[in-house]
Amino acid sequence: GNSVTQMEGPVTLSEEAFLTINCTYTATGYPSLFWYVQYPGEGLQLLLKATKADDKGSNKGFEATYRKETTSFHLEKGSVQVSDSAVYFCALSDTGIFFQGAQKLVFGQGTRLTINP
């Protein structure tokens, strides 16, 4: 079945450092890819998404490019802030077999990011 693999955390960086969180996927068909972020005690917030190969999603300084040839969707940010400390989840949308448009998100295990001032 479809699956997502993220780099293991936790990841600890200093403020203004460059961030990369690796994400690779296994999927049949053409899934959409997402990065969600979860702050302590909260649900998931969409950070960015890409719906087809070579699409680049971006938001709040974060970027990720849908690479079909390497089945990857790595998250990057040029200069992280303390407020970026959270858990980051890579996910793909896995459509149902029998129903057009049916949705199911398959998540990676999450990467906990801590940014020190």
Place this chain on the structure above:
Amino acid sequence: KAGVTQTPRYLIKTRGQQVTLSCSPISGHRSVSWYQQTPGQGLQFLFEYFSETQRNKGNFPGRFSGRQFSNSRSEMNVSTLELGDSALYLCASSEGQRTDTQYFGPGTRLTVL
């Protein structure tokens, strides 16, 4: 627009009891999905409803069930609770097409004693 709301936010039950969780989607959204989040298993898909019909189901026992009402609000029910059902249950809504974004609520934290 108001976001996805879930009630209650916290719940404590004992083994063998049953529980019902509620989710109100973003206005206009017809798809509601449920996920279970635990430290050991991560985020796992439970089921998805669209216009009152279950369209997709994850690999959970029959003790986990759900339904959707005509106003798109959804409930999930867990019967005969087990200790392992302790988790954060997240609800997400979307317009229902394959490429649509799912927007998540804050979750219901269920503790089974």
